[in-house]
Amino acid sequence: MDDHAPPAVPAPRRLTGAEHRRLARRYRLRRTLQAYAFLAPNLFFFGLFLVVPSIWLLLVTFQSGGVYGEAQFVGLDNWRQLFVDPLVTQTMRNTLLLAAMSIPALFVVGLGLALLLRNIGRGGPALRAALYFPTLTPLVIIGSIWLFLVHPDFGALNLGIRALGGDTVNWLGDTAIALPTIAMVEVWRGMGFWALFFLAGLLALPEELYQAAHLDGTNAWQRLRYLTLPLMRPVFLFAAIVAIFYTLQVFDTVFVMTDGGPANSTATVAWYVYKSIYVYDQAGFGASLSFILLLMILGLTLGALRLLRSRMDG
Amino acid sequence: MERDTRAAVDAFAAGRLSRRTFIRRMSALGVSATGIASVLAACGGGGTQPTSAASPQATSSGGTAGAQVSGDIVLYKGPFSENEAQQIEALLAGFNEQQPGISVTREEFAFEAMAEEFPTKFLSDTPPDVSTVPDLVYGQWVERGAFEDLTPYVTDPSWQQEFGAIPEDIWDIARAADGKIYGVPWWGVVLAMLFVNRDLLERAGVTDVNSSVDAFAAAARQVSDLGDDIFGFTIRTDQFNPAAFDWAAWLHTSGGRLLNDDWTACAVDTPGARQTFQTLSELISQDQASPPPGAYDAQGLQDLFVGGRVGIAHDDNGFVATLRDQDPGFEYDVVAVPPGPDGNHATGMWGVGLLTMSSRSQNKAAAWELMKYLTSADVVVEYFQQVSLLPNRTDVADRMFADDPYAAKVVQEILPGSQGWQLHPDLNEMLGRAQPVFDTLYRGQTPSAEALAEVCTVVEGVI
Numbered sequence: 128m129d130d131h132a133p134p135a136v137p138a139p140r141r142l143t144g145a146e147h148r149r150l151a152r153r154y155r156l157r158r159t160l161q162a163y164a165f166l167a168p169n170l171f172f173f174g175l176f177l178v179v180p181s182i183w184l185l186l187v188t189f190q191s192g193g194v195y196g197e198a199q200f201v202g203l204d205n206w207r208q209l210f211v212d213p214l215v216t217q218t219m220r221n222t223l224l225l226a227a228m229s230i231p232a233l234f235v236v237g238l239g240l241a242l243l244l245r246n247i248g249r250g251g252p253a254l255r256a257a258l259y260f261p262t263l264t265p266l267v268i269i270g271s272i273w274l275f276l277v278h279p280d281f282g283a284l285n286l287g288i289r290a291l292g293g294d295t296v297n298w299l300g301d302t303a304i305a306l307p308t309i310a311m312v313e314v315w316r317g318m319g320f321w322a323l324f325f326l327a328g329l330l331a332l333p334e335e336l337y338q339a340a341h342l343d344g345t346n347a348w349q350r351l352r353y354l355t356l357p358l359m360r361p362v363f364l365f366a367a368i369v370a371i372f373y374t375l376q377v378f379d380t381v382f383v384m385t386d387g388g389p390a391n392s393t394a395t396v397a398w399y400v401y402k403s404i405y406v407y408d409q410a411g412f413g414a415s416l417s418f419i420l421l422l423m424i425l426g427l428t429l430g431a432l433r434l435l436r437s438r439m440d441g
Numbered sequence: 442m443e444r445d446t447r448a449a450v451d452a453f454a455a456g457r458l459s460r461r462t463f464i465r466r467m468s469a470l471g472v473s474a475t476g477i478a479s480v481l482a483a484c485g486g487g488g489t490q491p492t493s494a495a496s497p498q499a500t501s502s503g504g505t506a507g508a509q510v511s512g513d514i515v516l517y518k519g520p521f522s523e524n525e526a527q528q529i530e531a532l533l534a535g536f537n538e539q540q541p542g543i544s545v546t547r548e549e550f551a552f553e554a555m556a557e558e559f560p561t562k563f564l565s566d567t568p569p570d571v572s573t574v575p576d577l578v579y580g581q582w583v584e585r586g587a588f589e590d591l592t593p594y595v596t597d598p599s600w601q602q603e604f605g606a607i608p609e610d611i612w613d614i615a616r617a618a619d620g621k622i623y624g625v626p627w628w629g630v631v632l633a634m635l636f637v638n639r640d641l642l643e644r645a646g647v648t649d650v651n652s653s654v655d656a657f658a659a660a661a662r663q664v665s666d667l668g669d670d671i672f673g674f675t676i677r678t679d680q681f682n683p684a685a686f687d688w689a690a691w692l693h694t695s696g697g698r699l700l701n702d703d704w705t706a707c708a709v710d711t712p713g714a715r716q717t718f719q720t721l722s723e724l725i726s727q728d729q730a731s732p733p734p735g736a737y738d739a740q741g742l743q744d745l746f747v748g749g750r751v752g753i754a755h756d757d758n759g760f761v762a763t764l765r766d767q768d769p770g771f772e773y774d775v776v777a778v779p780p781g782p783d784g785n786h787a788t789g790m791w792g793v794g795l796l797t798m799s800s801r802s803q804n805k806a807a808a809w810e811l812m813k814y815l816t817s818a819d820v821v822v823e824y825f826q827q828v829s830l831l832p833n834r835t836d837v838a839d840r841m842f843a844d845d846p847y848a849a850k851v852v853q854e855i856l857p858g859s860q861g862w863q864l865h866p867d868l869n870e871m872l873g874r875a876q877p878v879f880d881t882l883y884r885g886q887t888p889s890a891e892a893l894a895e896v897c898t899v900v901e902g903v904i
Contacts, residue, residue: 196585214874279736300679300735302884386680389735390880405556407870408581 181421187414205415215416217391218399219423221306225395226374226427228310229317233370234363236314237321242351244326255326259319270383273312274299299385302392309393312380317373321366328362329355364435371431372424396420511542512804514811517562517569519552521628521828528827536814543807563587568799570808571815576793576862577682577869579624580617584866588623589798594809595622603816606834614793614861618704624795625816626833628825631758632683633690633789634855635674639772641667641752650753651779654695657753658720664752665730673730674753675742676721678883681876683739687755688879690790691717693860695781697893699871699900700863706904707897709875710890713781718882719889726885734883757792761847762829775847777855791859793833831856867903874899 142150163170188205190198209215244255261269276283277298285295298308332355340350378397381387387394387402396416403413522528526547533545548569550558555578562569563582574582582588595604604612611626635657637650645663649656661673677687692698695713700706725731737745739756746754747769754760755778764773777788796815798808814820821832822840831852832841842848862868875896882892 274738278741279732297733297736300733302880302886305735388680388877388880389678390877390884390886402873405560406873408867 184414184417187411188418190411192410201411205409205411208412209415209419214391214394214399215419218394218396219419221391221393222375222377222395222397222420222423224306225310225313225377226371228307229313229374230367230370232310232314233317233321234366236318238325238359240318240322241325241329242355244322245329255323258322261316261318262320264316266379266383269312269316269380273315273384277308300389302390305385305389305393309377309380309384312384313374313377316380317370321370324366325359325362328359332358360435364432367431367435368428371427375420375424375427396423510540510806510810512807513544513546514570514802514804514807515546515548515567516811517548517550517572519550519555519573519575521830524827525549528824532815532820532824535820536811539814540807540810543810545811563799568801570799570802570804571811572797572799573627574624574795574797576614576795576864577872579615579795579797580864580866580868582797583617583623583864586800587797589800589802589805590621590623591625591798592622594812595625600813603813606818606836608833608835611791611793611833611861614864615795617864618866624797625812626793627796627816627821628794628830629833629856630792630794631789631831631851631856631859632686632792633694633778633859634756634758634851635776635778636746636754636756636760636764637774637776638664638746638749638752638769639774641671641749641771645752647752651776653784654717654720654779654781657779658724661724661730661753662728665728670750672732672745672751673728674724674755675731675737675745675751676725676755676883677739677742678734678880679738681872683757684879685872685876686757686790686792688718689862690755690778691721691781693790694778694786694788696783696786698860698863699868700865700904704863704865704904707900709896709900710893713783713786715889715893716782717889718893722882722885722889722892725883734880758831758848758851759829761845761851765845765847775850775855788855788857789859791856791861793861865904871900871903874903 187198189200189202191201191204192198240258244251244258247254264272275281277285277296279285279295279297282298284298288294288296296304299305336354336358337350340354345353376397377395378401381393381395381398382401385393387398397420400413400417400420403409403416407413516529516533518525518529526549529547533547536543536545548562550562552575555575559578559582562572563585564587568587574588594600607626611629612622615622615624615626617623635651641664642648642650642660645660645667647660647663650660651657657674663673664671665673677684689699692709692714695711695717697711697714698708701708725734732742732745742751742754743756743760743763745751746756746760747764747767749769749771761775780786780788796812798805798812802808816834818834818837818840821834822837825832826841829848832838838852842852865871878887878892878895878899881887882889887895
């Protein structure tokens with residue numbers, strides 16, 4: 128008889144169904160609580176700074192006053208006013224036009240610059256910093272720079288046009304050109320950011336695919352068309368969403384350069400929200416308008432998501 | 442610098458420098474207000490004393506003798522010049538000498554950011570005791586209850602001489618819809634004046650600039666014909682402030698006003714105004730006697746005039762100082778905006794800024810002492826000369842701008858009869874919504890009759 132034989136291990140007791148369910152429930156609860164514990168700080172600030180203000184804002188849409196004086200319940204008056212105020216329609220049209228002009232231009236210019244930057248070795252970092260400079264520049268300075276650029280007499284743009292035999296353009300004073308001028312400023316201001324954003328995406332693409340394509344005899348255009356653009360789709364997806372909600376909220380450029388003029392041709396929704404709340408003392412109407420802006424952003428963002436996702440799946 | 446400071450102190454102590462000159466010189470040398478006050482105190486406050494309304498008389502509602510008032514108050518003020526800090530510190534040093542028990546802290550706001558800065562200040566738990574408030578937003582904040590009713594203060598018998606120094610029609614501007622006065626008119630700007638380039642007018646053979654709107658238009662066309670880069674006239678068009686002040690001048694001179702007398706309806710659309718604005722519109726959009734609207738900002742238009750490319754420029758009295766400091770190298774003059782078609786109306790537009798007291802000020806007696814000091818004749822003369830603003834007091838006009846014939850002409854010939862805004866609580870909104878209509882008028886996109894009718898629709902919509 129072997130004295131050192133291990134003691135007999137008792138056969139594991141089989142869990143009853145009820146015990147199994149109880150343990151499974153406890154496990155799931157623990158995992159869920161852990162998840163919420165990790166999410167809690169974010170959820171706290173999300174609720175405090177986004178959900179609560181949004182609910183408060185929604186309540187303000189049914190009120191008159193409330194910011195500077197006592198609030199009065201006015202029902203749907205502010206919402207009704209949205210449909211009869213012609214400036215609401217105009218600011219929405221201007222905002223969408225501005226987005227339609229500036230976002231594609233930003234993407235084309237940003238991606239073009241990113242492709243160039245990817246191939247630049249010496250001096251690349253300095254060039255990247257220089258390109259990013261407009262994004263960092265305070266808007267007041269940007270405004271001054273652009274007021275010089277578009278000056279009728281000595282502005283670089285008009286000097287160039289006149290050198291080519293054209294007539295002086297009233298960039299900020301012509302009701303048909305002022306909005307495209309604002310879009311131009313937005314593109315100039317954002318191109319550095321988007322160039323670096325796209326450059327980061329380009330640098331993350333798998334190099335071996337390009338090597339294989341090169342061995343297969345593809346040219347640069349084919350590599351861009353069939354490799355880079357499809358591989359960059361997730362980056363474009365995110366960029367489109369960010370660009371949409373950023374561009375639809377454009378306020379500062381308009382405020383500094385034209386204050387919505389001339390003849391409201393550059394008035395955007397965000398500008399009108401500001402005017403309504405701060406200048407015209409119509410907090411309820413401004414809140415309603417900002418909800419419309421929120422819906423516009425949500426709608427366009429969801430649209431962009433669906434469009435790009437379907438193309439990615441395709 | 443130390444030697445200069447020492448010399449100034451010695452001269453002051455010896456009585457060779459007046460207190461005011463001493464304060465100004467010390468400020469220029471970079472000495473702080475506290476430092477100046479210490480020196481003044483050490484010297485026994487010698488020198489000339491200002492004859493201020495804040496002399497230790499019994500105040501009205503404050504009910505406290507001037508010399509006995511004490512406490513801490515805040516002066517909330519927009520800048521009037523690049524040397525705002527120095528100039529105001531010097532003024533406050535003078536006040537501190539009169540009222541050593543009152544400590545004034547100066548806080549500054551940017552006029553262009555009033556919409557954002559006023560709410561945070563006026564609605565805070567500790568609103569500033571005394572504030573400078575431009576006419577455009579005065580009515581709005583009166584309606585919100587931000588300001589103390591100053592009627593008992595300004596109508597107190599002890600202040601009647603000062604009250605009488607400001608014309609009744611300017612007090613009317615400060616009177617709210619409830620008939621009460623919530624601000625003391627302090628500074629003014631004439632916004633209806635034409636700067637004429639005499640050399641250009643002579644070259645164009647123009648002899649009459651402002652006998653009528655037609656004469657003005659003919660002059661502008663004649664000057665404009667001198668060359669492609671010469672403009673007959675300019676008017677500010679780029680943003681509603683100051684563009685609205687400029688069109689208001691032409692409106693007033695043509696018998697129109699923004700609102701009727703009881704502020705219940707729009708009064709813009711008059712036959713005279715239609716005629717005047719149609720003339721302006723045609724001058725700009727058809728004859729191109731003016732730069733394209735919005736092509737130049739206010740500064741750009743001034744540069745054009747200084748550069749000798751404009752025959753007649755519509756600007757405000759601040760431009761007088763610019764031209765004084767920056768000799769344009771040609772003969773120029775200032776004249777009033779022409780009378781409207783029926784020739785029997787006020788000649789223009791008068792912008793007003795007011796000193797207000799917070800309705801929640803914890804030390805209203807001290808705040809009133811500061812207001813009395815700032816609106817006193819000597820302070821107004823000295824300070825407004827430095828910053829090229831015009832006083833609302835008529836009793837100091839002959840003491841100001843004695844060495845500036847253009848400024849004197851503004852005060853004596855152009856200012857009388859000018860009208861200000863009607864300070865409706867929603868004035869800012871009315872002007873903000875009306876300006877786009879004037880944008881289309883100046884561009885020839887809307888005839889004046891249609892444009893003025895549309896302005897009335899907008900204004901009455903706000904009312």
